[in-house]
Amino acid sequence: MIEVEALTKRYGSTTAVDGLTFTARPGTVTGFLGPNGAGKSTTMRVVVGLERPSSGSATVDGRRFADLPAPLHAVGVMLDARSVHPGRTAYKHLLAMAQTHGIGRARVRDVLAQTGLEPAAHRRAGTFSLGMGQRLGIAGALLGDPATLILDEPVNGLDPDGVLWVRRLVRELAAEGRTVLLSSHLMHELALCADRVVIIGRGRLLADASVQEVVDRSERAGVVRVRTDEPEPLVRALTAAGADVTPQDGGVLHVRGATVDEVGTAARACGVAVLELATEQGSLEEAYLQLTGDAVEYRTDVTAGGAR
Numbered sequence: 001m002i003e004v005e006a007l008t009k010r011y012g013s014t015t016a017v018d019g020l021t022f023t024a025r026p027g028t029v030t031g032f033l034g035p036n037g038a039g040k041s042t043t044m045r046v047v048v049g050l051e052r053p054s055s056g057s058a059t060v061d062g063r064r065f066a067d068l069p070a071p072l073h074a075v076g077v078m079l080d081a082r083s084v085h086p087g088r089t090a091y092k093h094l095l096a097m098a099q100t101h102g103i104g105r106a107r108v109r110d111v112l113a114q115t116g117l118e119p120a121a122h123r124r125a126g127t128f129s130l131g132m133g134q135r136l137g138i139a140g141a142l143l144g145d146p147a148t149l150i151l152d153e154p155v156n157g158l159d160p161d162g163v164l165w166v167r168r169l170v171r172e173l174a175a176e177g178r179t180v181l182l183s184s185h186l187m188h189e190l191a192l193c194a195d196r197v198v199i200i201g202r203g204r205l206l207a208d209a210s211v212q213e214v215v216d217r218s219e220r221a222g223v224v225r226v227r228t229d230e231p232e233p234l235v236r237a238l239t240a241a242g243a244d245v246t247p248q249d250g251g252v253l254h255v256r257g258a259t260v261d262e263v264g265t266a267a268r269a270c271g272v273a274v275l276e277l278a279t280e281q282g283s284l285e286e287a288y289l290q291l292t293g294d295a296v297e298y299r300t301d302v303t304a305g306g307a308r
């Protein structure tokens with residue numbers, strides 16, 4: 001379990017993390033999200049003892065990282081998959097890590113197999129593709145069979161097969177009762193593999209909730225979309241019934257404050273043909289963009305296609 005409590009980290013005049021509190025629990029994949037510069041890496045670096053907090057605390061299983069008797073067994077970490085000596089083979093890299101923690105060769109072979117790196121075990125890490133480097137980083141995190149895993153952008157650079165593999169792996173690790181904290185900018189992927197999400201912006205907590213709760217906060221969630229050949233009578237009927245109706249192009253209406261059944265029944269009552277009728281689903285990406293709108297460091301205005 002990871003507990004971050006009123007954590008603040010300053011670098012000179014920059015406040016990278018600002019009074020952040022959240023818990024990543026066992027048996028759960030917690031997605032850690034935020035725009036560039038939000039303070040995710042800094043938080044993770046404090047958790048694993050690479051930075052000291054300016055105030056507040058971060059603990060793993062109730063202890064500061066520095067006080068853990070066997071850190072590699074308590075928490076497996078992949079913060080930067082490129083931090084491997086390029087001249088070392090995958091096997092030698094993992095063996096060196098293992099030997100400093102009294103871990104045997106058999107476990108090195110296990111994690112090479114688990115991460116699909118067996119065929120490349122004796123190749124120098126410097127020759128690895130981005131995806132293979134990610135797998136090696138994950139192998140290192142798994143080496144101590146830890147109860148907690150912290151993975152920074154684990155799917156970065158992986159092909160679709162690799163992305164699927166990470167998704168299954170983190171689900172399995174959580175199903176075994178482990179705590180998994182992972183950051184990613186790939187919202188669709190996080191929506192598929194995380195149970196909860198912690199979203200931060202400018203070092204502060206913006207949301208700490210289940211994926212579904214966050215998705216439900218997106219503006220589109222729960223809106224009824226109806227397309228009809230004659231929108232005007234339906235707009236009048238729904239408005240009179242107290243619904244909030246926003247006409248769109250092509251005879252489409254977005255209706256808030258009425259159910260699909262109520263909209264369908266109202267359409268029949270005013271004799272218009274319903275060509276489409278559904279409740280809109282929100283998405284994690286949409287909810288994330290709405291939550292972090294004020295917290296992005298750099299924004300590119302995309303006008304083509306109307307996207308923001």
Ligand SMILES: Nc1ncnc2c1ncn2[C@@H]1O[C@H](COP(=O)(O)OP(=O)(O)OP(=O)(O)O)[C@@H](O)[C@H]1O
Pocket residue numbers: 011014015016017034035036037038039040041042043
């Ligand atoms: N060693 C450092 N010295 C000074 N400022 C730092 C240092 N490390 C991070 N920062 C600043 O702290 C803020 C948070 O950075 P951090 O890398 O934690 O964000 P992040 O959420 O991980 O971003 P990204 O998604 O781009 O990786 C940024 O403004 C960054 O410039």
